[in-house]
Amino acid sequence: MCALKNQPRNNYFSDQVAVQGFNLALNKYLASIQKKAFAQYLSHENTLRLRHGDVWKHPANPEASDGGMKEHSVYSETKFQDIVDHRLELIDLCVTQLSEEMHRQFAQMMYSTVNEACNRSGNIVEAKGMPLTDAFISMIEKISFSADRNGEIRFPEVHAPPDLAKKMIDAVEAAPPEYKKRLEDVTERKSKEALEREAERKAKFLQYGEE
Amino acid sequence: MRRLLSIGCNDYESLGNLTGAEADARRIFDTLLHPDIGGYDTERSRLLLSPSIAELRQAIAEVLFESSPIDTFTYFFAGHGGVRAGSFYMCVRDSRSDALSVTAQSLSDIFRSIGEAAPAQSNLIIDACESGGLIADLGALLKRDVIGNAGTPGITLIATSAQDQTAGETATGGLGTNAILDCIEGRDFINDSAAMLDLIEIGRRVSLRLRDSKQSPVVWGLNLSGPPRFCRNLGYLVDPSRPVRELIHAWPQVQHDAVNKHFEELWSIYTSINTDWDPRAFVTTVSNAIDPLANSPEVLCGAIERMAMAMQIRAEQSDDPFRPVEVCATLAVSLLPYLQHNSVQESARRLISVTSSSLVSSAQQFLKDLENDRYALLESRGGGLSDLYFLPLKISKMLGWIAGVGHLYRISGSANEDADRVFTHVLQHMLEQYSGSIQAMSDDQAPYWALALTNAIVLGLREEAEQLAGLLFYSLVSCRGQLACRNIPPEETLPYLIARQANNFDAIQDYVARPIETLAVMMRASVALDLAEIFDESLWKIDGLAFFAFLPSKYSKFGCDVIEDGQNLVWSIGQDVFRVSDFVRTWPDDSARPDSVEEAVIGIFSSLLFPDRVAWYCFDGLPV
Numbered sequence: 001m002c003a004l005k006n007q008p009r010n011n012y013f014s015d016q017v018a019v020q021g022f023n024l025a026l027n028k029y030l031a032s033i034q035k036k037a038f039a040q041y042l043s044h045e046n047t048l049r050l051r052h053g054d055v056w057k058h059p060a061n062p063e064a065s066d067g068g069m070k071e072h073s074v075y076s077e078t079k080f081q082d083i084v085d086h087r088l089e090l091i092d093l094c095v096t097q098l099s100e101e102m103h104r105q106f107a108q109m110m111y112s113t114v115n116e117a118c119n120r121s122g123n124i125v126e127a128k129g130m131p132l133t134d135a136f137i138s139m140i141e142k143i144s145f146s147a148d149r150n151g152e153i154r155f156p157e158v159h160a161p162p163d164l165a166k167k168m169i170d171a172v173e174a175a176p177p178e179y180k181k182r183l184e185d186v187t188e189r190k191s192k193e194a195l196e197r198e199a200e201r202k203a204k205f206l207q208y209g210e211e
Numbered sequence: 212m213r214r215l216l217s218i219g220c221n222d223y224e225s226l227g228n229l230t231g232a233e234a235d236a237r238r239i240f241d242t243l244l245h246p247d248i249g250g251y252d253t254e255r256s257r258l259l260l261s262p263s264i265a266e267l268r269q270a271i272a273e274v275l276f277e278s279s280p281i282d283t284f285t286y287f288f289a290g291h292g293g294v295r296a297g298s299f300y301m302c303v304r305d306s307r308s309d310a311l312s313v314t315a316q317s318l319s320d321i322f323r324s325i326g327e328a329a330p331a332q333s334n335l336i337i338d339a340c341e342s343g344g345l346i347a348d349l350g351a352l353l354k355r356d357v358i359g360n361a362g363t364p365g366i367t368l369i370a371t372s373a374q375d376q377t378a379g380e381t382a383t384g385g386l387g388t389n390a391i392l393d394c395i396e397g398r399d400f401i402n403d404s405a406a407m408l409d410l411i412e413i414g415r416r417v418s419l420r421l422r423d424s425k426q427s428p429v430v431w432g433l434n435l436s437g438p439p440r441f442c443r444n445l446g447y448l449v450d451p452s453r454p455v456r457e458l459i460h461a462w463p464q465v466q467h468d469a470v471n472k473h474f475e476e477l478w479s480i481y482t483s484i485n486t487d488w489d490p491r492a493f494v495t496t497v498s499n500a501i502d503p504l505a506n507s508p509e510v511l512c513g514a515i516e517r518m519a520m521a522m523q524i525r526a527e528q529s530d531d532p533f534r535p536v537e538v539c540a541t542l543a544v545s546l547l548p549y550l551q552h553n554s555v556q557e558s559a560r561r562l563i564s565v566t567s568s569s570l571v572s573s574a575q576q577f578l579k580d581l582e583n584d585r586y587a588l589l590e591s592r593g594g595g596l597s598d599l600y601f602l603p604l605k606i607s608k609m610l611g612w613i614a615g616v617g618h619l620y621r622i623s624g625s626a627n628e629d630a631d632r633v634f635t636h637v638l639q640h641m642l643e644q645y646s647g648s649i650q651a652m653s654d655d656q657a658p659y660w661a662l663a664l665t666n667a668i669v670l671g672l673r674e675e676a677e678q679l680a681g682l683l684f685y686s687l688v689s690c691r692g693q694l695a696c697r698n699i700p701p702e703e704t705l706p707y708l709i710a711r712q713a714n715n716f717d718a719i720q721d722y723v724a725r726p727i728e729t730l731a732v733m734m735r736a737s738v739a740l741d742l743a744e745i746f747d748e749s750l751w752k753i754d755g756l757a758f759f760a761f762l763p764s765k766y767s768k769f770g771c772d773v774i775e776d777g778q779n780l781v782w783s784i785g786q787d788v789f790r791v792s793d794f795v796r797t798w799p800d801d802s803a804r805p806d807s808v809e810e811a812v813i814g815i816f817s818s819l820l821f822p823d824r825v826a827w828y829c830f831d832g833l834p835v
Binding site: 013028078 | 577
């Protein structure tokens with residue numbers, strides 16, 4: 001049929017299939033970069049993917065956080081003239097811009113979620129006016145270590161701004177032997193507690209590790 | 212047997228009355244029954260004025276199914292139309308807007324009846340408000356299970372008012388009907404090359420006429436069954452006393468069989484012209500359909516020209532103004548193997564003429580768009596970064612096609628100032644506004660660069676040609692000649708660009724062209740432009756690069772997917788070529804040339820449509 005054209009703009013020698021193919025490749029490329037960035041915060045086994053709805057409920061564990069969907073959106077702007085000038089570096093610029101912004105939003109969400117959980121449980125160390133070494137040991141005291149099913153201890157990760165992290169490491173390294181002994185004792189006790197908890201967990205099964 | 216059913220409805224029991232519909236139906240009836248114009252059967256044709264739905268259905272049954280087989284069936288309706296649940300209905304006297312399915316005539320039922328009665332050709336003219344709504348129906352209607360025994364797609368339809376519009380009425384009748392009658396009665400010129408007209412030709416003309424009237428006519432049809440036979444062409448000089456039936460020449464059964472056998476494929480390419488354009492699939496389907504007609508060249512030409520008529524109208528629906536050009540050029544390419552017949556040469560000349568004038572218009576449209584929007588060549592639908600790859604390809608295509616028309620006129624021994632002027636302006640615009648994107652990106656661009664550079668040289672645009680050649684050679688050397696290959700998958704174009712930016716192609720080697728034909732084009736152009744010594748200075752930067760030229764032994768197969776006869780000549784920088792002169796010296800002077808003007812022109816079309824072949828003869832006459 002031949003209705004007269006009323007499209008607002010002509011599209012010369014366009015290959016929509018090819019354009020879609022390019023855009024799909026760009027999306028995949030961005031996704032792979034984003035995946036690497038997110039892996040810094042979450043291990044694969046701690047990642048749950050949902051297909052329907054928007055929140056996880058834990059009916060057998062009311063204390064567990066429900067989690068939920070949080071929307072992240074970023075956009076990148078490219079000037080027509082830059083395309084016409086054939087600036088190939090636009091690809092890097094665009095990918096970097098998008099992935100850094102996604103990374104930033106994800107990190108922000110992670111820390112605010114952790115912050116909310118700590119505030120809710122009161123699991124907070126007030127470090128104001130306290131030496132860094134004491135604050136560090138108080139922080140370790142507050143954290144429960146975990147042990148995996150093979151009995152391997154998973155030590156906590158410390159996320160801190162780079163300058164604070166450096167100060168903390170320097171302070172702990174320069175601390176007197178008594179402090180280091182105290183830190184070792186706390187770590188050992190925490191590890192032992194983690195192993196005990198793991199043993200208790202396994203004991204809840206009818207049997208564990210025997211065919 | 213030619214039969215007409217003409218219906219006009221002024222009086223409605225539950226819808227608003229109209230004033231001119233009955234007059235329109237009567238005028239169409241009188242004109243088409245005139246023995247010197249339509250020649251429709253006076254006894255079996257029917258005129259219905261404000262009928263009830265029962266009367267209309269009875270008339271359809273009588274006209275279509277009583278007595279002898281029907282050669283041509285024409286259905287005209289003027290009155291109210293309506294769309295319900297995606298179906299189009301024609302309203303008659305007792306139709307109710309809340310019960311259209313049982314009180315009005317659906318278009319799909321008409322199609323089914325036509326399918327059952329199986330006239331050789333059927334024409335439907337609908338001049339009604341909301342008749343544009345029948346667009347939604349057509350996709351479902353034109354399937355074999357609906358058309359049934361009609362077999363060949365011999366149905367043409369014109370609807371002269373779009374959805375949500377009212378069919379304009381004037382003191383002398385509906386705008387659409389007036390426009391159609393002007394064509395039938397010879398007041399509006401269609402052509403002077405055929406004794407009979409097809410409704411689709413009339414529809415095309417009516418579309419142009421009504422463009423400014425705020426109506427959007429729908430013209431649809433893939434009528435490949437026999438020659439045009441809707442009505443006599445009063446613009447064709449023939450003895451006016453000859454009755455219409457003598458002017459209709461039946462085509463042999465082999466034509467019906469060929470079209471019928473390839474009905475699904477032809478229908479498929481027809482419907483996808485304005486969306487998923489694939490010239491290779493198109494030419495393959497058309498070639499398969501016409502090949503059985505090789506022994507009847509006149510019939511073969513008729514079939515191609517019927518296709519051209521329908522396909523071009525379909526192509527005009529695309530948002531790419533070059534689509535009708537490509538469609539016509541592709542049909543011309545399918546004639547390439549049969550050019551030894553005089554009638555095919557004549558037909559090819561007509562197609563070439565349509566293609567070239569359409570090409571000049573499309574180029575002028577592009578120039579206009581470019582003047583209004585300097586980014587007119589960028590993708591309008593979510594292109595984004597993809598244009599970093601595709602824009603250079605579009606630039607080469609644009610320059611190649613527009614240069615092609617210049618070559619075409621020169622080969623034909625004529626000049627066309629419009630063609631030369633538009634090429635000059637487009638080239639200058641490209642160099643001024645798009646110079647950054649004038650890039651040798653893919654080896655698919657080689658034939659376009661060849662045509663553009665040679666046309667610029669012939670037109671005396673030396674400065675522009677030097678600039679173009681310089682930009683291309685620089686981009687080629689910058690990426691060390693690692694151009695994308697011709698069949699690079701779309702999803703690999705991003706990795707290719709990333710590799711190109713890093714100038715490290717290790718990860719994308721499968722999609723780098725090797726050898727390339729673009730360098731051979733550059734070298735030949737450099738000689739004509741006296742740039743060879745400048746190019747020589749940079750050849751060390753592409754040390755090791757292999758390049759080639761394919762020269763066919765004859766051009767009758769130049770449109771084939773794989774051209775079997777010919778020679779692939781290959782050279783390597785740093786092995787047998789250290790200077791441009793080493794290449795030029797070994798270029799064969801005795802390579803084959805096209806056998807005729809038509810073959811040469813269609814050869815250029817082939818290289819534009821299928822850019823894995825360069826029409827090297829476009830360099831003929833330039834300094835070597």
